[in-house]
Amino acid sequence: MRSRSLLPLLLAVSPLLSQALVPERLAQLEAACPQDAPFRALRNALAQNDGRKLAQDWGRTSQVDPHFTKRLPDEPVADQKASGRCWMFSGLNFFRRTAATRLGCESLEFSQNYLFFYDKLEKANLFLEAIDQCRDKPTTDRRVEMLLSTPVQEGGNWQGFVDLVKKYGVVPKAVMPETFSSSNSSAMNQVLALRLQVAGLRIRAAKDPTEVAAIKLQALKDVYRILAMHLGVPPVRFSWRFEAKDHKLTPLKAWTPQEFWRDAVGETLDDYVAIYSIPTLPFLRKFSIDLDRARVDAPDMTFVNCPLETLKDAARQCLLADKPVWFGADVSQDMISDEALMMPAARDYASLYGMDFTMDRKGLFETRRSTPNHNMVFTGVDIRDGKPVKWLVENSWGDRGGKKGYYTMMDGWFDSFVQVVVVPKAFVPKAVLDAFGTTAEVLPPWDPMMKALTVE
Numbered sequence: 001m002r003s004r005s006l007l008p009l010l011l012a013v014s015p016l017l018s019q020a021l022v023p024e025r026l027a028q029l030e031a032a033c034p035q036d037a038p039f040r041a042l043r044n045a046l047a048q049n050d051g052r053k054l055a056q057d058w059g060r061t062s063q064v065d066p067h068f069t070k071r072l073p074d075e076p077v078a079d080q081k082a083s084g085r086c087w088m089f090s091g092l093n094f095f096r097r098t099a100a101t102r103l104g105c106e107s108l109e110f111s112q113n114y115l116f117f118y119d120k121l122e123k124a125n126l127f128l129e130a131i132d133q134c135r136d137k138p139t140t141d142r143r144v145e146m147l148l149s150t151p152v153q154e155g156g157n158w159q160g161f162v163d164l165v166k167k168y169g170v171v172p173k174a175v176m177p178e179t180f181s182s183s184n185s186s187a188m189n190q191v192l193a194l195r196l197q198v199a200g201l202r203i204r205a206a207k208d209p210t211e212v213a214a215i216k217l218q219a220l221k222d223v224y225r226i227l228a229m230h231l232g233v234p235p236v237r238f239s240w241r242f243e244a245k246d247h248k249l250t251p252l253k254a255w256t257p258q259e260f261w262r263d264a265v266g267e268t269l270d271d272y273v274a275i276y277s278i279p280t281l282p283f284l285r286k287f288s289i290d291l292d293r294a295r296v297d298a299p300d301m302t303f304v305n306c307p308l309e310t311l312k313d314a315a316r317q318c319l320l321a322d323k324p325v326w327f328g329a330d331v332s333q334d335m336i337s338d339e340a341l342m343m344p345a346a347r348d349y350a351s352l353y354g355m356d357f358t359m360d361r362k363g364l365f366e367t368r369r370s371t372p373n374h375n376m377v378f379t380g381v382d383i384r385d386g387k388p389v390k391w392l393v394e395n396s397w398g399d400r401g402g403k404k405g406y407y408t409m410m411d412g413w414f415d416s417f418v419q420v421v422v423v424p425k426a427f428v429p430k431a432v433l434d435a436f437g438t439t440a441e442v443l444p445p446w447d448p449m450m451k452a453l454t455v456e
Contacts (some may be wrong), residue, residue, distance in 0.1 A: 069182030077405025084154030169257030
């Protein structure tokens with residue numbers, strides 16, 4: 001066998017060899033992993049258990065104080081089930097206490113299925129128009145490839161929610177309840193994607209604008225039919241009544257969905273803004289994402305990037321003023337569902353594996369290790385010495401998860417994994433509001449931040 005002492009010489013002589021796992025290199029790796037008693041114990045444990053569970057720092061996660069200095073009234077927690085509608089659920093949850101108070105009922109849940117129908121229809125229309133605009137480009141073009149590979153996706157953001165509600169209004173859940181496909185949307189999504197991909201190819205092969213227009217119209221008719229079969233037909237006008245707080249049944253009343261929003265909520269959606277903190281982009285600058293919109297006739301999603309403390313301070317002020325806060329975060333990181341807890345370093349991988357896994361917020365974004373993937377609502381905050389210690393989170397995964405659907409977020413978790421909050425303009429610094437009035441720098445639809453800003 002060749003002596004291991006020759007390895008430095010071999011690596012210097014052959015650059016290609018220096019990149020390969022030659023026997024000498026493999027021997028070094030093996031020697032650095034002695035199969036002693038501690039190693040065997042960990043190997044046995046990991047071979048038979050989930051490493052995430054073994055890494056949980058029980059001493060820290062079991063000692064969290066459950067109380068909050070400010071807590072808004074709890075609501076029955078909604079359940080998005082196997083669908084990517086967190087942005088829609090959290091948006092509707094955001095306004096339901098206002099609606100219940102204005103209408104005089106104990107609680108109210110809006111129909112997520114109703115808004116889901118129009119979200120899919122609008123996204124289908126957006127795809128058809130976008131693929132038409134680049135029909136002369138080759139299929140290897142990055143924009144064409146992106147559109148054809150994902151003609152209609154399920155993610156969304158606050159601006160998309162606002163644009164849908166402005167156009168279509170809302171209805172009570174009882175008027176258009178959930179179906180199997182609204183709660184388990186993958187099969188429906190596959191059919192929609194297939195129909196739109198067929199339309200996309202036909203648009204690209206069409207000879208004149210008249211033919212293209214006919215293809216798009218037929219595709220929309222087919223998409224509407226598919227959605228109606230899976231989700232039901234959304235009402236243009238409906239009648240509804242409910243049991244008031246005094247347990248008396250209200251008279252049956254007719255509304256359009258737009259009238260119901262006006263009567264039940266009455267708030268101007270333009271009074272709210274979404275502020276982001278993306279560490280890889282400059283602060284106090286306005287950005288937009290090309291093609292990231294809910295409707296063809298709506299603007300692309302825009303945001304002002306802010307220091308993290310701006311988000312945290314705005315959220316704290318909003319909660320202290322008895323208003324919930326819509327937010328986006330990365331729930332794939334340091335979230336212990338069984339404990340209803342979001343805690344930084346809740347899993348002590350360093351102790352389990354004996355190595356360093358430290359990465360700061362910017363590094364998490366640069367490596368794409370962390371991007372927002374879920375929207376929820378803050379309904380409480382625990383403040384000590386003027387600083388938030390932890391935050392109360394209303395999720396949309398039903399009341400079986402967490403503590404009846406509510407989770408505790410430690411403030412350090414906010415520091416690493418929260419990227420956006422939605423608050424009234426009154427709680428946003430003037431410099432940030434002024435930045436909203438500037439010209440946005442346009443990011444392409446395949447920009448890494450597209451995924452970060454459009455969560456599922």
